[in-house]
Amino acid sequence: MPSLKDLKNRIESVKSTRKITKAMQMVAAAKLRRAQEAAEMSRPYAERFNAVLSQLASSVGGSDTAPLLLKGTGKDDVHMLVVMTAERGLCGGFNANIVKLARTRIAELQAAGKTVKILTVGKKGREQLKRQYGDLFVGHVDLTEVKNVGYANAQELAATLLTSFEEGEFDVATIFFGKFENVVSQVPTAQQVIPAEFEETDAPAIDYDYEPGEAEILESLLPRGVATQIFAALLENAASEQGARMSAMDNATRNAGEMIDKLSIEYNRTRQAVITNELIEIISGAEAL
Amino acid sequence: MANTMDFSLVSPERSLVSGPVSEAQIPGEEGDLTAMPGHAPMITTLRPGVLHLKGPDGEDDYVVSGGFAEISAEGVTVLAERALHTKEMTQDVLNDWVQEAHKAWKDATDDNGVARAGKLLADMVAMGTHIGLDPDHANYVD
Numbered sequence: 358m359p360s361l362k363d364l365k366n367r368i369e370s371v372k373s374t375r376k377i378t379k380a381m382q383m384v385a386a387a388k389l390r391r392a393q394e395a396a397e398m399s400r401p402y403a404e405r406f407n408a409v410l411s412q413l414a415s416s417v418g419g420s421d422t423a424p425l426l427l428k429g430t431g432k433d434d435v436h437m438l439v440v441m442t443a444e445r446g447l448c449g450g451f452n453a454n455i456v457k458l459a460r461t462r463i464a465e466l467q468a469a470g471k472t473v474k475i476l477t478v479g480k481k482g483r484e485q486l487k488r489q490y491g492d493l494f495v496g497h498v499d500l501t502e503v504k505n506v507g508y509a510n511a512q513e514l515a516a517t518l519l520t521s522f523e524e525g526e527f528d529v530a531t532i533f534f535g536k537f538e539n540v541v542s543q544v545p546t547a548q549q550v551i552p553a554e555f556e557e558t559d560a561p562a563i564d565y566d567y568e569p570g571e572a573e574i575l576e577s578l579l580p581r582g583v584a585t586q587i588f589a590a591l592l593e594n595a596a597s598e599q600g601a602r603m604s605a606m607d608n609a610t611r612n613a614g615e616m617i618d619k620l621s622i623e624y625n626r627t628r629q630a631v632i633t634n635e636l637i638e639i640i641s642g643a644e645a646l
Numbered sequence: 647m648a649n650t651m652d653f654s655l656v657s658p659e660r661s662l663v664s665g666p667v668s669e670a671q672i673p674g675e676e677g678d679l680t681a682m683p684g685h686a687p688m689i690t691t692l693r694p695g696v697l698h699l700k701g702p703d704g705e706d707d708y709v710v711s712g713g714f715a716e717i718s719a720e721g722v723t724v725l726a727e728r729a730l731h732t733k734e735m736t737q738d739v740l741n742d743w744v745q746e747a748h749k750a751w752k753d754a755t756d757d758n759g760v761a762r763a764g765k766l767l768a769d770m771v772a773m774g775t776h777i778g779l780d781p782d783h784a785n786y787v788d
Binding site for chain 1: 654656657658659660661674675676679686687688689690691712713714716718723725727
């Protein structure tokens with residue numbers, strides 16, 4: 358039976374934990390709003406960009422001279438997995454889910470006899486994957502110092518990928534990130550970026566004039582397309598991280614509340630018991646006289 | 647015939663302009679072109695340069711770099727990798743851009759890359775001069 362003092366201390370400590378989780382929840386909520394806004398702002402660009410690219414790709418794609426970024430190297434022996442996670446923990450299963458998806462993919466690819474290379478973005482994913490797949494690592498991008506991901510970050514990452522693609526270090530690149538559905542649901546997603554894949558659009562094809570030619574435009578736009586996709590993924594990831602943290606902290610706050618209630622009842626019971634005990638002692642003492 | 651068309655200028659991070667204009671002068675890869683309502687549909691890549699807009703509310707200038715412009719019957723969409731209002735374009739920003747273009751030019755290995763990066767650098771410098779900033783060579787020759 359814990360003493361009154363112990364109980365009081367425990368209630369106090371749970372109360373201060375609740376204060377912290379509450380504060381973290383509110384910070385995450387504010388950051389989430391900003392991250393969502395950023396994601397929304399970037400959407401028109403990405404949508405138009407992909408629409409034009411896919412139209413170009415469908416008209417040029419079939420030819421033998423199509424850029425490597427579009428048709429691939431013709432092999433799929435070496436896979437580059439770009440695993441994007443958060444820089445910080447305390448966001449529920451967010452990081453773990455993305456890592457789990459990546460692990461499954463790695464296991465599948467290795468079972469099929471492919472070579473796997475890993476590039477991580479975000480400290481948490483690196484920590485979790487390093488233990489098991491340390492020898493597959495080809496790099497890590499540190500965004501710890503970056504407060505709000507900008508297009509420049511995506512460009513840098515895309516440039517790294519493109520250079521190593523040009524040097525023939527991999528055939529297929531896939532990015533892993535948490536897709537933001539809503540505050541309670543973030544879906545870990547794998548998306549192939551190299552060679553580029555496009556959704557079929559139903560929009561009627563407009564007969565455009567191209568300046569310079571279609572092939573040249575496609576060649577100059579494809580690398581930018583990689584950056585655009587990575588940027589979109591980074592933004593989704595940022596929003597998902599904050600969403601996950603918000604709901605995780607909301608749960609934690611609620612649990613702390615419940616715990617405080619339980620401890621308070623126990624505290625009151627113990628106090629009553631102590632009083633009753635004392636009374637019994639006094640009364641029996643008086644009777645003995 | 648309508649005398650304005652829908653125009654939008656978007657960068658990856660935000661949408662800068664969205665509204666009707668009567669004329670948009672676009673710095674295309676192979677030369678400036680002016681799009682007016684009813685222009686034939688076309689797509690052109692951009693070179694670093696100044697995008698000049700004439701609208702019902704007056705004229706406006708934006709600095710754009712990288713990306714492309716899509717002209718269709720409905721209007722004009724400019725997707726620029728970098729876009730800034732000319733007022734926000736400071737010497738520091740220009741220095742950064744020029745320095746970067748210069749680095750790309752120096753690092754280019756094959757002939758094709760050198761030519762492309764060289765053109766980018768030249769366009770960048772020309773744009774700087776055009777908007778009255780100093781694309782000082784001394785700033786980026788290291």
